[in-house]
């Protein structure tokens with residue numbers, strides 16, 4: 001299918017240095033060192049597509065329809081949205097639920113993401129709740145359904161992804177219909193002209209190329225909302241256990257997590273000489289409380305300071321000078337804790353599709 005591969009040079013030009021997992025649907029992630037900035041630049045931001053990139057007509061002719069369980073269905077062009085509703089900016093982490101999947105053992109289906117399917121950006125748009133208020137939600141409204149023109153690679157008739165939000169999340173202040181990323185028009189690779197921004201929810205809930213929102217009276221059951229797609233077992237499962245899909249629930253808030261952006265795996269440090277350990281901590285709905293590092297295989301942990309986030313859904317930087325006296329191999333371990341006591345585990349809870357791996361990160365190096 002050569003017409004899809006045409007997009008690969010575009011990706012290489014716009015995002016040099018990303019590791020491309022899949023050329024047909026364009027899935028790519030940056031090396032960890034590219035994530036060492038408080039606001040992830042667009043050219044370092046991962047891309048996740050479940051289908052082919054859609055053909056996008058000019059931004060000015062793009063429309064968003066809102067219908068379903070509402071009193072007054074509506075349709076807006078992008079300029080109309082921008083003029084009729086207040087524009088707000090939210091800084092938020094966008095993370096694919098499959099980020100870190102490669103660390104699951106036994107291996108699970110799905111793209112074998114390393115640790116780079118995450119970034120923190122400034123998202124600008126209108127509040128979804130303002131659009132819903134304008135249309136007037138009926139009492140029967142319980143879920144949103146989001147639609148886009150992108151189609152599955154194997155089947156042109158099938159939507160690549162159609163996800164939705166519980167109505168409470170749709171009505172939250174932070175949930176946007178966004179048209180800009182890092183103060184620039186939302187790039188096409190990130191869903192421009194319009195996408196959902198659902199801070200704290202997995203990336204799959206951040207529908208790209210949004211052209212219709214239908215309000216539903218039941219949980220949405222669109223593409224990638226059924227079976228084990230972006231759903232987790234309600235009670236933890238053992239590998240090999242039979243799958244009972246009725247005991248799976250849609251992924252909502254992401255767990256507490258952190259990323260060490262320096263030093264990198266394979267680093268060397270001089271004995272007795274300080275070197276900097278730094279990175280970010282974030283979580284879904286429950287705020288981050290603390291960040292801890294260990295350099296002795298997890299025997300002892302020391303708390304390190306976290307800088308304030310840019311808003312409730314941004315990530316928080318930590319920077320700590322470490323000095324290790326003894327020469328030989330060393331592993332730095334990092335874990336964040338949330339205000340409810342949730343902490344990154346040593347082993348991620350295994351699940352059939354490899355979602356939500358928030359295991360303690362290990363960075364191995366040598367002290368000389």
Ligand SMILES: Nc1nc2c(c(=O)[nH]1)N[C@H]1C(S)=C(S)[C@@H](COP(=O)(O)O)O[C@H]1N2
Pocket residue numbers: 045046047048049050051094095096097148150160161189190191202203204205206207208209
């Ligand atoms: N229309 C559409 N929206 C989508 C997807 C998709 O395949 N199609 N993928 C989702 C998933 S799984 C993720 S992780 C994020 C990734 O957003 P990004 O490509 O801007 O990083 O987009 C989400 N929105």
Ligand SMILES: [Mo]
Pocket residue numbers: 048095096097098202203204
């Ligand atoms: Mo994702």
